[in-house]
Amino acid sequence: MIRLANQEDLVVIKELAALVRENMQNSGLQQWLGNYPDIDIFQSDFQKSGLYVYLIDNQIIASISILPENDPPYKEIQWIKDKSLVIHRLLVHPYYQKQGIGKAMFEKAIEETKKGYQSLKVDTHPDNHKMQNLILKMNFKYMGYLSSINRLAYELIV
16 A cells, blocks of 8 residues: 555654665665665655655555655756656665565556656666666656766656
8 A cells, every 4th residue: 555654654764764775785786875865855755745655564665755846956958848746765675675566656656647747757876777677667768867966867758
């Protein structure tokens, strides 16, 4: 089940982020360093009504932020559409990865995009091949490189 996060979920999401970050680093991926993403970022996403959680047996095992585009680095490249939502901070508990949960979270983002937006955008680290595979599996088009944040950018027209 996917639902909007509530205030009480933030501590669990923070702990989930730490697990995912450690898993990334253990696999050699240096995408999220230090404490990123931290609870303040999740609090901000929550306050913008853009933070969602995926539950199994009432336990949060994944989260995603789906927000209107407003990040300055996105102005570096030419996009197809202007009125877009953007996927940020997809987290899936390492134990539950490769079970279709990331795909379900992307499908939720696509569903939200159909409520008045033209496209869905996402970016990822050049070394994050798991995320790139998911993005391409979901039929996003590669749009270019965001040099200011070292990310590959993708867009899906809905």
